[in-house]
Amino acid sequence: MPSQRILITGLSTYWGGRLAQALEADPSIDAIIGVDNEEPSVELERTEYVKVGTQHALLRRVVDAAEIDTVVDTRLVVDSATTSSRKAHENNVIGTMNILAACSGADSTVRKVVFKSSSYFYGSGQDDPAFFDESMGRPHPPRTPIERDILEAEASVAEFADTSPSVNVTVLRFANVLGPRVRTSHIELFSLPAVPMILGFDPRYQFVHEDDVVHALEHATQRQLPGVYNVAADGVLALTEVAGLLGKPYAPILPPWGTGIAAGVMRRIGLNFPSEMLAQLRFGRGLDNRRYKAAGFEYGYTSREAVLALAEHLRLHPLLRSSAEPYRYEREVEEFLRWSPNVRNGTRRPAPVSGQARGAGLTAGPPVDHYDDLRPDEIISLISSLEPEALRALREYENGHHGRAAVIEAIDSAVARSQASGGAPGA
Amino acid sequence: MADPPRTPLSVREQPPGKGAPAPALPARRQDDLRRYLPGVEPERQLTDWGRSERVESLLDRTLVEFYYRYWFRAEVEGIENVPAGGGALLVSNHSGALPPDAVMIGKALREEHPHPRPLNITVEHFFKGYPGLSMLIPKIGCVAAHPANVHRLLYDEQQLVLVFPEGRKGSEKLYKDRYQLRRFGRGGFVEAAMRAQVPIVPVCVVGAEEAQPIFAQLKLLKKLTGLLYVPLTPTFPHLGPLGMLGYLPAKFKLRFLEPIHFDDEGMHEDKGLVQTTAHEVRARIQDGLFDMVSKRESVWFG
Numbered sequence: 001m002p003s004q005r006i007l008i009t010g011l012s013t014y015w016g017g018r019l020a021q022a023l024e025a026d027p028s029i030d031a032i033i034g035v036d037n038e039e040p041s042v043e044l045e046r047t048e049y050v051k052v053g054t055q056h057a058l059l060r061r062v063v064d065a066a067e068i069d070t071v072v073d074t075r076l077v078v079d080s081a082t083t084s085s086r087k088a089h090e091n092n093v094i095g096t097m098n099i100l101a102a103c104s105g106a107d108s109t110v111r112k113v114v115f116k117s118s119s120y121f122y123g124s125g126q127d128d129p130a131f132f133d134e135s136m137g138r139p140h141p142p143r144t145p146i147e148r149d150i151l152e153a154e155a156s157v158a159e160f161a162d163t164s165p166s167v168n169v170t171v172l173r174f175a176n177v178l179g180p181r182v183r184t185s186h187i188e189l190f191s192l193p194a195v196p197m198i199l200g201f202d203p204r205y206q207f208v209h210e211d212d213v214v215h216a217l218e219h220a221t222q223r224q225l226p227g228v229y230n231v232a233a234d235g236v237l238a239l240t241e242v243a244g245l246l247g248k249p250y251a252p253i254l255p256p257w258g259t260g261i262a263a264g265v266m267r268r269i270g271l272n273f274p275s276e277m278l279a280q281l282r283f284g285r286g287l288d289n290r291r292y293k294a295a296g297f298e299y300g301y302t303s304r305e306a307v308l309a310l311a312e313h314l315r316l317h318p319l320l321r322s323s324a325e326p327y328r329y330e331r332e333v334e335e336f337l338r339w340s341p342n343v344r345n346g347t348r349r350p351a352p353v354s355g356q357a358r359g360a361g362l363t364a365g366p367p368v369d370h371y372d373d374l375r376p377d378e379i380i381s382l383i384s385s386l387e388p389e390a391l392r393a394l395r396e397y398e399n400g401h402h403g404r405a406a407v408i409e410a411i412d413s414a415v416a417r418s419q420a421s422g423g424a425p426g427a
Numbered sequence: 428m429a430d431p432p433r434t435p436l437s438v439r440e441q442p443p444g445k446g447a448p449a450p451a452l453p454a455r456r457q458d459d460l461r462r463y464l465p466g467v468e469p470e471r472q473l474t475d476w477g478r479s480e481r482v483e484s485l486l487d488r489t490l491v492e493f494y495y496r497y498w499f500r501a502e503v504e505g506i507e508n509v510p511a512g513g514g515a516l517l518v519s520n521h522s523g524a525l526p527p528d529a530v531m532i533g534k535a536l537r538e539e540h541p542h543p544r545p546l547n548i549t550v551e552h553f554f555k556g557y558p559g560l561s562m563l564i565p566k567i568g569c570v571a572a573h574p575a576n577v578h579r580l581l582y583d584e585q586q587l588v589l590v591f592p593e594g595r596k597g598s599e600k601l602y603k604d605r606y607q608l609r610r611f612g613r614g615g616f617v618e619a620a621m622r623a624q625v626p627i628v629p630v631c632v633v634g635a636e637e638a639q640p641i642f643a644q645l646k647l648l649k650k651l652t653g654l655l656y657v658p659l660t661p662t663f664p665h666l667g668p669l670g671m672l673g674y675l676p677a678k679f680k681l682r683f684l685e686p687i688h689f690d691d692e693g694m695h696e697d698k699g700l701v702q703t704t705a706h707e708v709r710a711r712i713q714d715g716l717f718d719m720v721s722k723r724e725s726v727w728f729g
């Protein structure tokens with residue numbers, strides 16, 4: 001039976017939001033309900049948001065009332081830098097337990113559970129195989145709180161799967177995620193001017209692009225795939241290779257002995273090395289991703305392409321930062337749009353006003369953040385992505401402040417191009 | 428009491444010069460995942476195992492070339508016993524403080540084999556944890572001797588893998604015990620070959636024992652450095668770490684013996700058969716070594 005009434009836990013996490021957006025596009029899905037203890041961070045059209053406590057104690061009532069048939073759990077915390085270890089434990093272990101309790105029972109309507117886990121399940125050790133497959137456990141018990149939590153959470157999912165044979169339980173273990181929108185400790189390290197390493201170690205890293213994570217969750221939601229699957233893109237890169245793809249030097253700033261102590265010192269000066277990352281920086285990890293591919297999933301990116309996508313984002317991010325306006329959830333507005341009889345044209349929303357277009361002509365400041373720090377060739381490469389009105393503002397600003405002929409010429413030709421191709425000139 | 432039926436050990440003779448045709452593999456599992464192996468990205472300089480063609484070929488053209496051709500003057504026989512396609516497990520005796528045998532076998536395959544193929548050398552997990560070595564070792568084609576690694580290389584990727592079943596018991600043995608094979612582990616290598624249904628090619632190496640004779644093991648230095656062992660050789664440790672490369676110019680002889688084939692499914696589950704085969708492989712290598720040593724007239728000139 002295909003999933004029609006879906007509950008997403010962790011709606012306000014990046015993954016919950018992205019997955020809800022993706023599922024909204026599928027008309028065969030009747031209802032999408034998202035629960036979390038914080039408000040959604042992305043714009044949603046028909047997903048209903050229900051605020052619940054961290055422990056998800058009242059979830060059972062939501063599940064029963066809405067006759068949920070599929071629960072997708074995207075809420076696992078896998079990065080100890082994002083929260084305190086106690087909150088992470090509360091969320092990962094107690095939360096998982098309660099969510100599973102809400103799905104169990106003879107009269108439960110739930111027929112499918114998709115659980116987002118992490119490859120931290122396997123840890124990183126000296127006597128690891130080069131490629132972990134789903135049947136392998138970790139050779140040694142975990143030493144960091146996050147890894148312990150992940151193991152405990154997965155153990156309770158496995159127990160649930162054993163005791164509820166009528167429920168299709170899918171566990172997806174994701175490799176380290178890279179992408180322009182998601183924030184992880186690894187991405188933070190890769191954003192530094194040089195990639196930090198442990199002296200004398202060149203660990204093997206496997207990544208997965210953020211879009212592939214969303215697609216993988218969607219894939220599991222739409223199909224019957226009981227069991228555990230690794231989700232990691234093709235290709236295992238050495239960390240030096242990653243640094244090369246990012247166009248950065250690598251800096252072996254952590255000593256091979258006393259790494260934990262040194263990492264503690266680094267933390268003081270703002271370089272965050274979560275404890276679960278240190279083992280990976282030393283030994284690395286590779287995953288056997290073939291099972292999920294055999295289950296019909298196709299990756300959009302290889303590990304190398306995911307790193308290149310991140311590299312491009314890191315290069316352009318300082319330039320494009322101004323164009324995106326963060327979404328803010330406002331309950332009254334969302335409720336009006338969903339339920340008010342006065343909303344005429346269904347779920348259509350007024351198009352959000354672009355911050356760039358609105359502010360371009362009015363402000364005396366540069367139309368693009370850090371404009372004054374940019375080299376002419378960087379500006380020229382940026383021009384093609386701008387709207388005509390922003391271009392005009394840019395030309396004015398450039399004329400008044402710098403007056404570089406090459407830049408002005410490039411802007412003029414871009415304006416001419418957009419007019420020639422029928423682009424409507426802005427107000 | 429009747430013995431349970433055992434799968435016979437098939438030792439098939441291969442006509443020389445003709446590489447063993449890869450036997451038609453029966454569908455061993457419902458889900459044969461081999462077609463889902465990741466493709467090769469030509470832009471990359473490293474494989475998924477961390478192997479670097481650049482580092483490898485640089486070493487191959489300089490240091491390895493020098494030792495193979497001029498220093499050890501390696502002589503190879505029976506190279507046609509290494510199949511030209513499909514997976515195969517090479518099993519060899521092991522000796523020398525910093526064992527030159529693995530590199531020489533790899534070089535012999537590149538130089539003498541009609542279809543040169545890369546050789547994956549299994550090493551101890553120890554190297555992954557030692558700073559510096561852990562960066563270098565995978566780049567030159569070494570992988571940790573994990574059963575899952577060996578199986579993936581042999582069965583899924585159909586590559587050549589070299590194992591030293593003696594392990595460090597072989598490379599730390601003293602000069603007085605030269606050419607006396609140590610115990611062959613627990614037969615894990617036979618199990619790996621049977622599970623992957625690839626042939627075992629026994630290899631005998633003569634010369635490595637004399638190239639770097641070990642007179643004693645230095646226990647205290649071993650503790651201080653955290654290495655697997657610290658041997659006393661003619662050039663090490665008094666000449667420093669580079670003394671590990673100070674080999675004496677012994678004549679190297681490599682002999683590839685006839686492959687042993689395992690064509691039946693599920694042979695690896697028969698522990699008795701695994702042990703018998705491990706003994707058989709060990710005996711063949713030992714016989715080959717004694718034969719080669721007895722025919723040898725000089726340690727230095729062959």
